[in-house]
Amino acid sequence: MKAKHLVLAALMVLTIAAVPVFAAGKDIIYASDSTTKTLDPHNTSDTYSGAIERAICQGLLGFDKNMNIIPLLAESYTYNDSATEFTFKLRKGITFQDGAPFNAKAVKVNIDRLMTGKYVRSSLMDPVKELKIIDDYTVKFLLKQPFGAFLNALAHPGALMLSPAALEKYGDDIGSHPVGTGPFMFQEWVSGSYVLIKKNPNYWRGTVKVDSIKFVPIPENGSRVAMLRAGQAQYIYPMPAELLKLVENDPNIDVIKQPSIIERYLIFNTKSKVLSDERVRQAINYALDKKAIINIAWGGAATEADSVFPAALPFFKKEGPWPYDLAKAKELMKAAGYPNGFKVVFLTPNASARLRATQMVQQQLQAIGITGEIQSMDVASFYDMLSKNKPDTVGDQAFIAFGGWSSSTGDADWATRPLLSTEAFPPNMSNYGFFEDKTVDNLIKAGLTSADPKVRGTAYAQMQDYIWSKAPWGYLFVDTLIAAKAKNIQGIYPMADGAFTVEEAEIVQ
């Protein structure tokens, strides 16, 4: 009996003692719809894993929360006019989390690793011929040919710097033991369950204000919102737009909205007879009620597309939005010889918002006689199917597919070249509609021949003017990112590409 009481008393003391410990801890739980695939930045293809890597590692350059390029581990940089040589002065006195010094040698180890061509993000270093060490804190990239978007390649999460000591110790297993120079240190990754990062006490940019952040995958929209409302998560992304009503009036929850660089559009199979006609493609653009699609299918969380790439990217030129004008659409269909329309197939991933949007496209195109069945499938099968098409046979099936793209380098080149150039025909890249136009190819090249923003700006302005009216796509909208957080959390920002930054995270009372 006595022993029992003692145990009980001990338990009570423990419980009481434990409470202040938890209350004093500055720990944040970040719930997302995505799962971590790897933590090796050089081998990462998804935005979510890349964003966690950014909390642990840093690159020579980085993005601020508005996707502007800022120097990070590099102090300054210079480049020549023809965009073939880029020199970086490195910041001194920085050490990796395992104590290894950050210097020119460390940069070389990382870039050389990328240049082996073995990793998913090796392509970022494709333009590079050689990396020269000038002195301990100066490196120079020599490129094979002019590549004006090279700074963006270095700001990309794929070019983050890992500790050379850790790379030697873990080899390609670095993906489960990342070590960088960032504000947080990797602590634990339980596959499929969570990734835990801990504050870096020696961070070179100053004191980190929270103790740890736990990244938890919660794929089901409703559960994520429920966790935030119940206080089991402090930050959720994405906040489903359909459920905004549930949190908007909650005094403990803030909703954050941020324009993105994710553009949504309809991919027209331009090799099919009906959709090869520019007038037909324009007619479809006139027949789409973009506002309705945004409000109903996307819960209002988007703005109408007004160019081939989103306004948050550099060199954007406003062209639209494309007006909703059924009379004009019918006129163009008649001029193209299809007054009664034709049949197509609508392809879409079965993710619910995209399926809704495709359904609305199907509903709206009936007005100009374009009808057809919807084929929906999981995202992987969808892209698998599109990338298996061949240019000489793809024309047999007139399809309209629901597409989307986020330029992960934050540059105009990556928003156009992989989608609309002839070199991007599948399986190489993502020109799934097989749009082929010499002028576009040349303008894309022109945009890369210089790193001078003025020269590039002119090329991209011309390109946007030209492509807009060619209507290779049905222009739809640009996503607005929505996150939701507990009121007392500050300093976590959603980024325009769907990633996030946690460096300034803090818990205020």
Added chain:
Amino acid sequence: MAEKTITPSMIFWQKFKKQKSAVVAGIFILLLVFVAIFAPFIAPYDPYATDYSQAMMPPSPQHWAGTDIYGRDILTRIIYGTRISLSVGISSVTIGAIVGVTLGLISGFFGGFLDEIIMRSADVLFAFPGILLAIAVVAILGPGLVNVVAAVAIFSIPTFARIVRSNTLSIKESLYVRAARSMGASNNRIMFVHIMPGTLSSSIVYFTMRIGTSILTASSLSFLGLGAQPPSPEWGAMLAESRDYIGVADHLTVFPGIAIFLTVLAFNIFGDGLRAAFDPKLQ
């Protein structure tokens, strides 16, 4: 005093009448059939007509069950959905029953090697949970309602085969079958004319209950995006379409959910009633 003849169907009716809930379920099923057949005359709107300005309206005198995200009338879509659900349920079970009963008769009547093959194949099918087997079949054939019918039919076959086989085994030893054989009746005649009617009562019970299960399976497959494709007003597809709005616009999911629930329940209760009425041991 004229003597009253008591036919088996009168006995059946006497017993069935006592099952009050089964009678109600039967009436409900008749109502469903009526609604399905006359859907275009009953439904107040066009099931496919969208009206974005009326999107997600809660139930009102104009729209008894409210409108969905595209402004379509939910009641109308449920009424049209009755057609899809009933026809999928009945056709798939009918196909399954025809194949299953035939296989069961063959298996029980001939025995031996044929019996082994048929019953072991049935065991293989039994090893899979129904919905899993259906998903596998649809994965092979591709999504779509016709393939869902095939999938549900396939996993109905083994149960019918087993029920009929066991009945066949006992009936084929009965005196009247032996009499028929001694008079030179062919195997086919004995199987289908003399044995099959005797197995029907238990098949009918299973048939009815199976329709409920099939409707549920078909809806589940559509919910998973493997069955009816949008804009079809299939109940499961309607649920799938509106599950993102649970908590914000509950009427989107509640009404199709109730439709599935009541229909499946009705077929099960009706089947139970039939079983009780057919069972000679129950008075």
